[in-house]
Amino acid sequence: MRSIDWKKIKGFIFDLDGVVYRGNKPIITATKKINELIKKNYKVTFLTNNSTKSQKEFCKKIIKCGININSRFIITTSVATANFIAKKYKKGSNIYVVGSRALKNEIKRKKFKISKKNVKAVVAGLDTNINYEKITVASNILRKGKLLIATNPDKILPNEKGFQPGAGSIIQSIIEATGPKLKKIFIGKPNIFLIKEALKVMKLNKKNVVLVGDQLETDILAAKNFNMKSILVETGVPNNSKKIKASLKLKSLKNLFIE
Ligand SMILES: [Mg+2]
CATH class of the missing domain: 3.40.50.1000 (HAD superfamily/HAD-like)
Known part of the structure; x- marks a missing residue:
């Protein structure tokens, strides 16, 4: 997959575990960047393969990490x-x-x-x-x-x-x-049920959205399966796959610069 044409991008889908937080600890570089994006009027949804909490409980956790969000923008498995x-x-x-x-x-x-x-x-x-x-x-x-x-x-x-x-x-x-x-x-990533729900909530086309995740075999493969642009961040799990590639790879979201 080639690089991202930022002029087309109107929204972001963020994975949670390993992208926004690790356990109960926020990943500050990510939460700062996500708030910047929200300020610049990008639409933002969160999508998680994790089935251990309700939308409201995830919402509380994200707000505690410093991002103000409504629970309907959180898509869970x-x-x-x-x-x-x-x-x-x-x-x-x-x-x-x-x-x-x-x-x-x-x-x-x-x-x-x-x-x-x-x-x-x-x-x-x-x-x-x-x-x-x-x-x-x-x-x-x-x-x-x-x-x-x-x-x-x-x-x-x-x-x-x-x-x-x-x-x-x-x-x-x-x-x-x-x-x-x-x-x-x-049901979860790499299947595309969750991404489809997220796009519906954002009212955006997949061509105008980037998916950000920490796992090649779930997040990035889901984006690839759906022909969407993706960013791999190295703040979560280690990745071994050589076959699956994100459109962009970043050490952390701090390094995301939209031109
Ligand atoms: Mg993750």
Whole structure:
């Protein structure tokens, strides 16, 4: 992908973990730059593969980092996953969920029941209370041919101290326990569900928006899959892929100069 034609750009989509903050610690170079962009009237949305918080909780966290934003400009995999289920299954159906309270709440809000019995599909995301029992229940349902709806494939998450296991590590254990006939779909990046929702909220065309992320295999690949411009920042996870390239690579957002 070639460089960015700044005259065309009217908005930015920012990933959160590793771009705006690490754990509870804001990345000051990023928050400063994002505020500058907002002042210059660029439209800004935040988009996260992280399913552990509600839009309102993410909003509070972003405001605490020093960026004033409305929660509707935050697109989470919990919301996108619940939207996906609502399109695919009848209201009132039973869904088995391995995941956070926020994820379960979004699914309940769409009028689905969370249960182990007569299940239509299994949803899996980051669950900090994951255990052997949950993997057993999920894999036994999936072995009967039900669909695994996974929030996101990120294997690790950057935090204040270093890293912690991401949803992808939990989901992978369910996949391994189920066996080769598993049917699955990932809602988060590198799939493009979240980006489409973000563009809708911003009322902008993908040609006028740049996606900023810290992971080649999720953020930058999603932008590439959708033929969008992207910026890779080195403030989050380490990247090993040589195949995926961002339009621009920066040590930090401090180094972003719009000409
Ligand atoms: Mg990230």
